[in-house]
Amino acid sequence: MGEDALDRVIQLVARLPGLGPRSARRAVLFLLKRRESLMLPLATALSDAANLVRNCAICGNLDATDPCAVCRDVKRDGAVICVVEDVADLWALERAMAFSGRYHVLGGTLSALDGRGPEDLDIAGLVARAKAPAVGEIVIATSATVEGQTTAHYIADRLADCGVKVSRLAQGVPIGGELDYLDDGTLAAALKARRTM
Ligand SMILES: [Zn+2]
Numbered sequence: 654m655g656e657d658a659l660d661r662v663i664q665l666v667a668r669l670p671g672l673g674p675r676s677a678r679r680a681v682l683f684l685l686k687r688r689e690s691l692m693l694p695l696a697t698a699l700s701d702a703a704n705l706v707r708n709c710a711i712c713g714n715l716d717a718t719d720p721c722a723v724c725r726d727v728k729r730d731g732a733v734i735c736v737v738e739d740v741a742d743l744w745a746l747e748r749a750m751a752f753s754g755r756y757h758v759l760g761g762t763l764s765a766l767d768g769r770g771p772e773d774l775d776i777a778g779l780v781a782r783a784k785a786p787a788v789g790e791i792v793i794a795t796s797a798t799v800e801g802q803t804t805a806h807y808i809a810d811r812l813a814d815c816g817v818k819v820s821r822l823a824q825g826v827p828i829g830g831e832l833d834y835l836d837d838g839t840l841a842a843a844l845k846a847r848r849t850m
Pocket of ligand 1: 709710711712713714720721722723724
């Protein structure tokens with residue numbers, strides 16, 4: 654019984670990105686040695702987050718409230734919406750403190766290889782938001798990968814009739830670069846140097 658419970662935790666932890674069975678065993682042993690100070694608080698925090706955190710119905714961000722804190726913040730500029738692939742990219746831009754508008758999380762990129770089409774991403778929601786009179790600019794901040802570029806061009810086409818300016822992150826984002834891995838300064842520079850599509 655005890656061994657089964659341990660195996661199960663190790664197997665689950667091994668499924669996290671960047672971890673394999675070996676690092677999972679080390680992590681679980683680390684936790685077991687700090688049962689009161691780390692393992693039990695972590696178990697409670699995980700359970701709370703799993704029960705409370707939801708996708709924001711407006712932008713797709715993850716938060717314990719819906720709408721999320723970014724969408725509820727009246728001090729943010731509602732005229733500019735920054736389009737990102739994933740919540741991790743939204744959080745990276747927030748960490749860089751380079752953007753004070755709103756966001757829209759697509760939920761991935763278009764990918765013929767993985768069979769992801771427009772209907773698998775929240776593009777319809779973005780088009781609807783772009784048509785609001787208060788919105789003047791859409792900044793497309795997808796990665797500089799082939800799939801990110803393809804997605805950016807597809808979105809720019811879809812937004813062509815919405816009466817908004819469409820721009821794209823430019824300098825500083827290396828080819829093949831994913832947003833979440835950029836340092837804050839590079840991200841801020843890329844956002845400032847965005848160009849009209
Ligand atoms: Zn939101």
